[in-house]
Amino acid sequence: MKIFDEIESEVQSYARSFPRVFNRTKGELMWDSDGQEYLDFLAGAGTLNYGHNNELFKAPLLQYIEDDGIAHGLDMHTKAKGEFLQAFNDNILKARSMEYIMQFTGPTGTNAVEAAMKIARNVTGQQNIVTFTNGFHGVSLGSLAATGNSHHRDAAGVSLTGTHRMPYDGYLGDDIDTTEYLDKVLSDSSSGINSPAAVIVETVQGEGGINVASIEWLKNLQAVCRKHKILLIVDDIQAGCGRTGSFFSFEEAGIEPDIITLSKSLSGYGLPLAVVLMKPELDQWKPGEHNGTFRGNNLAFITARLAIEHYWKDNRFADETKRKGQYISARLEKIVNQYGEGNFSARGRGMFQGINCVNGEIAGEITRRAFKKGLIIETSGADDHVVKFLCALIISDENLKKGIDIVEESIREVCAKEDIPEEVVYFRAS
Numbered sequence: 001m002k003i004f005d006e007i008e009s010e011v012q013s014y015a016r017s018f019p020r021v022f023n024r025t026k027g028e029l030m031w032d033s034d035g036q037e038y039l040d041f042l043a044g045a046g047t048l049n050y051g052h053n054n055e056l057f058k059a060p061l062l063q064y065i066e067d068d069g070i071a072h073g074l075d076m077h078t079k080a081k082g083e084f085l086q087a088f089n090d091n092i093l094k095a096r097s098m099e100y101i102m103q104f105t106g107p108t109g110t111n112a113v114e115a116a117m118k119i120a121r122n123v124t125g126q127q128n129i130v131t132f133t134n135g136f137h138g139v140s141l142g143s144l145a146a147t148g149n150s151h152h153r154d155a156a157g158v159s160l161t162g163t164h165r166m167p168y169d170g171y172l173g174d175d176i177d178t179t180e181y182l183d184k185v186l187s188d189s190s191s192g193i194n195s196p197a198a199v200i201v202e203t204v205q206g207e208g209g210i211n212v213a214s215i216e217w218l219k220n221l222q223a224v225c226r227k228h229k230i231l232l233i234v235d236d237i238q239a240g241c242g243r244t245g246s247f248f249s250f251e252e253a254g255i256e257p258d259i260i261t262l263s264k265s266l267s268g269y270g271l272p273l274a275v276v277l278m279k280p281e282l283d284q285w286k287p288g289e290h291n292g293t294f295r296g297n298n299l300a301f302i303t304a305r306l307a308i309e310h311y312w313k314d315n316r317f318a319d320e321t322k323r324k325g326q327y328i329s330a331r332l333e334k335i336v337n338q339y340g341e342g343n344f345s346a347r348g349r350g351m352f353q354g355i356n357c358v359n360g361e362i363a364g365e366i367t368r369r370a371f372k373k374g375l376i377i378e379t380s381g382a383d384d385h386v387v388k389f390l391c392a393l394i395i396s397d398e399n400l401k402k403g404i405d406i407v408e409e410s411i412r413e414v415c416a417k418e419d420i421p422e423e424v425v426y427f428r429a430s
């Protein structure tokens with residue numbers, strides 16, 4: 001379709017990797033306007049953990065619209081919002097003995113991060129926020145200051161301030177615990193690092209290249225925060241909602257963040273919704289101080305409640321995700337060992353996995369070849385050097401296997417330096 005070239009901005013990115021016009025989608029499958037089938041290993045960059053157009057949510061959502069349910073209500077109390085809050089409190093918070101206040105922000109992840117950083121700054125009276133190398137927290141100015149990627153940062157147009165960058169787990173090699181460095185500079189009044197309001201961290205860095213913080217490192221990070229009376233913000237926008245095998249990505253570490261951000265898969269249906277969870281004593285907002293026309297997307301409340309009630313009422317879904325995650329990591333390890341020769345390495349936790357190809361050219365060639373075989377899969381990382389496996393958590397075992405087979409075949413072709421075929425072989429789900 002010519003219209004995209006004619007008037008859509010150059011800022012497009014995913015559209016460049018997958019230059020088709022998409023029209024229908026279901027579960028882990030997508031179809032273009034010619035009816036060709038694709039297997040989706042991108043899942044809205046982690047927004048579609050429960051798949052596209054999940055049947056469990058679709059009929060109730062349609063019924064809600066049919067019944068003239070509230071679609072937009074600013075932040076007014078609605079039945080849909082109340083029922084979502086109740087389901088979240090019962091199935092997620094209370095079930096984990098967690099006590100948090102929920103704030104609805106504008107419906108994007110970056111807006112939740114902005115709110116989280118404001119809370120930390122306003123409550124502590126400190127400006128500085130510690131962020132980590134390769135962290136990604138969104139692209140509005142406050143969040144962008146916390147984001148590492150220079151491609152995004154360079155577009156700011158103004159100086160990005162109020163943050164201080166520290167090395168993430170593994171940044172200085174496997175043997176160095178970078179929280180010791182953080183502890184050291186915070187203990188030294190001459191380190192030149194202003195006493196921070198908070199630390200903001202992803203437990204697994206998604207956009208940064210599937211960098212996994214160890215459980216030990218996360219525990220140590222919390223201990224350093226407690227020691228220096230700094231708030232701990234976990235940005236669980238991509239790693240949360242089940243991606244790593246538990247609802248929150250930090251559950252395995254047994255830590256208790258002061259503030260948590262959630263978005264992406266929270267609504268369950270790809271509808272925009274973002275929230276901040278904060279310890280009750282941090283809720284010092286004055287009415288309307290942080291607002292947003294679309295805070296509290298009522299259609300998203302319907303599907304978000306159903307997602308929580310259906311998938312998180314017991315451990316079954318989490319266990320299934322862990323099982324599939326183990327399958328993915330076993331397969332990736334095998335692929336890396338077979339074709340790696342030290343060039344590839346596998347990484348990840350749960351169904352948040354990747355293959356580090358060291359350079360972006362090779363990773364890009366792998367994903368381009370995969371797309372020619374009907375697989376939608378992207379790269380991430382500083383140099384787009386990590387092939388990122390982000391399929392829907394509800395994917396069938398069969399399609400999970402087929403998708404990984406396609407990546408394996410693509411890697412084999414790249415290693416054998418085969419020409420990229422002209423012909424496209426579309427995916428066929430059985």
Ligand SMILES: *Cc1c(COP(=O)(O)O)cnc(C)c1O
Binds near residue numbers: 107
């Ligand atoms: C995607 C993402 C964001 C930003 O969310 P948007 O909805 O794109 O603003 C923030 N933090 C993390 C960890 C993310 O993955």
